[in-house]
Amino acid sequence: MKKPLLTLCLTMNLISLSACAEHAENPATEAVFVGQQLKLIDEQGQCTLVKPDQNHIKLDMAWPCSFSLDRQQKLRVETFNDIPIFAVWHSEHMPAPSRDCLSKMQAIRQSQGLFEAAPVSTFASCGSGGDQKMYVAPFTW
Template sequence: MKKHLLTVCLAMNFISLGAWAQHAEPTATQAVFVGQQLRLVDDQGRCTLVKPDQTRMRLDMEWPCSFSLDKPQRLRVETFNDIPIFAVWRSEHMPAPSRDCLSKMQAIRQINGALEAGAASNYASCGSGGDQKMYVGPFTW
């Protein structure tokens, strides 16, 4: 009986890990934006964007973080008023049995040749997701 119970418990753990892995998003810490190579790095537990000239922009979220990708797994870029915008996000699973996540997203635009970060947005959903409003809304136009 004990062996049967142990086997069932182990099987349930593998099923749970498999279900969690299906919801895990790919981690993208390098991307090309408007011809510029960008990287995300851990800077004392904070998500930090490294620009092509190696200067750093500390973002309003903890590490780990990732670039938001489109379906072909390239950097997702939204354009508004001819201004390109990309996003960085992080998502943290809530403790079991919850299947929910707490996520944070921060949009970054290139305007007048410089990168500018908008305010970070919190949302209750797993993954990067979001629509164009999440990219455009944090900025004053």
């Protein structure tokens, strides 16, 4: 009885690790934000947001970068004072033997039709995530 359970647990861990690796290799570079198609591109090693009108906003982080996604793998949008906010992330593994990452997050809000990028926040963690404060706090309200 113990061997089948152990085998099942090991198999599930491998599947989870594969999913994490796949997500890291295929970051989310296209998303829909309040009905608008957005894209992240590499412009001379810099992460750049392409807005629906094809104007570019250079973000304060290196390429590759990706949108922060929710559990349904859609763009994570936080709303504060009726203003929608999304985030873009860049994570790099720190040199061995460390297993940690150095991550940068830049929140972007849309108010009165204009996009505004907050200053970059830096964290010692791998990947995207966080709570609503990480999206809201970088802005002046």
